[in-house]
Amino acid sequence: MYDLIIVGSGPAGLAAAIYATRAKLNFVVLEQNFMSGGQVVDTYEVDNYPGLPGISGMDLAMKMREHAENLGAEFRIAEVTSLDLAGDVKKVVAEGETYETKTVILAMGAKHSHLGVPGEEHLAGRGVSYCATCDGAFYKGAEVAVVGGGDVAVEDAIFLSRIASKVYVIHRRDELRAARVLQDQLLSLPNVEMLWSHTVTSIEGEGNVGALKLENKKDGSHKTVHVRGVFIAVGIRPTSNLVAGQLAMDEGGYVLAGEDCETSIPGVFAAGDLRKKQLRQIITACGDGANAVTSVQRYLTEH
Ligand code: NAP
Numbered sequence: 001m002y003d004l005i006i007v008g009s010g011p012a013g014l015a016a017a018i019y020a021t022r023a024k025l026n027f028v029v030l031e032q033n034f035m036s037g038g039q040v041v042d043t044y045e046v047d048n049y050p051g052l053p054g055i056s057g058m059d060l061a062m063k064m065r066e067h068a069e070n071l072g073a074e075f076r077i078a079e080v081t082s083l084d085l086a087g088d089v090k091k092v093v094a095e096g097e098t099y100e101t102k103t104v105i106l107a108m109g110a111k112h113s114h115l116g117v118p119g120e121e122h123l124a125g126r127g128v129s130y131c132a133t134c135d136g137a138f139y140k141g142a143e144v145a146v147v148g149g150g151d152v153a154v155e156d157a158i159f160l161s162r163i164a165s166k167v168y169v170i171h172r173r174d175e176l177r178a179a180r181v182l183q184d185q186l187l188s189l190p191n192v193e194m195l196w197s198h199t200v201t202s203i204e205g206e207g208n209v210g211a212l213k214l215e216n217k218k219d220g221s222h223k224t225v226h227v228r229g230v231f232i233a234v235g236i237r238p239t240s241n242l243v244a245g246q247l248a249m250d251e252g253g254y255v256l257a258g259e260d261c262e263t264s265i266p267g268v269f270a271a272g273d274l275r276k277k278q279l280r281q282i283i284t285a286c287g288d289g290a291n292a293v294t295s296v297q298r299y300l301t302e303h
Pocket of ligand 1 (some may be wrong): 148153
């Protein structure tokens with residue numbers, strides 16, 4: 001019987017693991033992938049994590065993982081397939097094995113949203129990508145497009161502008177959502193063309209992506225841009241399907257929990273991008289990990 005099982009090893013899960021070792025809890029981290037870090041691993045450069053300016057996402061993820069491991073945290077690569085959270089003993093099933101635990105921290109994070117337009121699924125991996133840092137290098141000297149107007153879209157476009165000959169940024173509004181410092185950087189780049197107030201209606205191509213069909217939301221006109229790659233960065237959706245029906249969530253599938261990370265079930269805590277909150281960044285995910293372990297300790301003392 002564990003004191004705690006942490007599901008997920010992005011920044012929230014890794015911070016929770018660091019705090020749990022220092023609290024001397026009997027716990028294990030179950031992670032889906034060989035590589036810890038969650039979405040951070042897909043980030044080329046992280047420039048707003050205090051004390052580590054300009055660190056690559058991969059390096060930051062590895063440092064966090066090493067930190068937890070050096071303190072004695074145990075990690076297992078085991079995909080969780082079901083969770084039974086009711087009752088004092090929670091059951092977590094992963095790779096056919098059932099783990100029993102007094103508390104659970106859910107830190108499964110979020111995944112990329114899709115556009116849902118014709119051609120997107122069919123051409124995925126053949127010009128359609130959700131990770132510029134993973135796939136950008138294939139587009140040296142080519143024309144590419146980025147869809148979206150948030151931090152990820154703008155960071156991706158800046159990154160791709162160093163590789164591709166031209167980057168179109170297709171955004172559905174005439175104002176970006178990304179941080180101002182990123183916007184200023186993007187708009188100063190000579191090989192970036194903004195396609196404001198446009199949406200993608202289809203992704204075209206036989207074997208590989210060849211073009212995008214766009215609609216201008218302001219005047220209803222249509223146009224085609226010829227690109228070899230399209231990077232879709234239209235936000236994230238929470239990985240909460242495993243706990244759907246068990247925990248209170250909002251309409252977007254984010255788990256309802258306050259700063260103390262307490263969910264609607266005693267002994268179950270939600271940390272990181274999975275939780276309904278104002279700001280989803282590495283620093284807030286780490287803060288959740290720390291808060292969740294503090295709540296776990298309080299729960300264990302009281303029960
Ligand atoms: P986001 O901030 O939610 O932005 C998503 C963008 O995609 C928005 O511009 C949105 O348009 C657009 N969009 C959504 N659905 C669309 C659709 N169906 N068709 C066309 N466009 C669509 O998501 P994100 O950029 O992936 O970032 C996710 C989270 O990670 C955010 O909280 C972000 O701040 C955080 N993040 C932080 C850092 C960092 O701290 N360095 C780096 C990257 C990401 P509208 O603007 O019109 O809604």
